[in-house]
Amino acid sequence: MISQEEAIEILKKYNSPDDVSDWNHFMMSEAVMRGLARHFGEDENYWGMLGLVHDVDWGLVKENVIEHGVRTPAVSYTHLTLPTKRIV
Numbered sequence: 001m002i003s004q005e006e007a008i009e010i011l012k013k014y015n016s017p018d019d020v021s022d023w024n025h026f027m028m029s030e031a032v033m034r035g036l037a038r039h040f041g042e043d044e045n046y047w048g049m050l051g052l053v054h055d056v057d058w059g060l061v062k063e064n065v066i067e068h069g070v071r072t073p074a075v076s077y078t079h080l081t082l083p084t085k086r087i088v
């Protein structure tokens, strides 16, 4: 499992630190996912890291949003060592 610091470094590769609203979204998504994991008795770190990086491609595609999510898996699989467990 990657650490929060490692996930943030990956996010920085694809997202400008000047886009404060984007970073707020990343961090709030982590917090929400941690809360949901706690509520459902799941792994808070795992769910939190998924929330944190779920829009990792945003800085690459924000001018062409139709690609949003399409590039996330490629970026994620290149940099992340998250388990392949799915959240349903």
Ligand SMILES: [Fe+2]
Pocket: 025, 029, 054, 055
């Ligand atoms: Fe999002």
